Amino acid sequence: MGTVPLLTDEEASPEARAVLEAIRISRGTEPNNFWRALAHDPAQMRDLWETIGRVMAPGALDPLVKEMIYVAVSAANGCSYCVHSHTAAARAKGMTPAMHAELLAVVALACRTNALATALGVEIDDRFRA
Template identity: 50%
Template sequence: MSQFIEYEDASDEVRTVYDDICATRQTDRINNFWKALANHPPTLKRTWESVKDIMTSPGELDPLMRELIYIAVSVTNGCEYCIASHTAAARNQGMSETLLGELLSIVALANTTNRLANGYQVPVDAQFKT
């Protein structure tokens, strides 16, 4: 397990990122994920900039949809931390337990049919190709 870099022990470079995380998320708490990444400040900064850009910038996908996609990918990748943190974020955006159940059903179905299509080496139908 990585050492967590707490705010009071952080370098100025890390504190700048932590401050931006707190300001952007309107919180006074730094999650363990960021504290672990702070062991390598360039990775912390690069990852935070990507997350901030993709998850908070205006676009066609609303904040809840972004969180749902993140949960779906995290479930497929088996990332316990990301499942927990983005499920909490989705609940804060209004996700109900029913919606989570529907999402997980789709994730399970897609994983099953993906594996079947790959296992049977099914060629893609011409009408599906762009």
């Protein structure tokens, strides 16, 4: 249970229902809880669905790579829901247990050195500036 009720297709506005239907067709599964919560704001819901389609599509980066980056950011932000849903999505796109373990190892290493760099107050080296 969250801060808003999850809307069924019947409760959603026609605009939100159209996005729920697009998700169903595109993914071949029922829309998950996130979308039913977001259905209270059809404009953001549709914009987000379109942005996800554009950003997560194959391009200079592979879709699975993008999904693992998503998991990494969600872990760093402490978003439990996002960690769960995007770990599942990464698995569906081919992430093996070995890849998952390496992903978490990089995330843990980055969080460790992030904390050290902040605590040491390290100045940015000239060579790292654009």
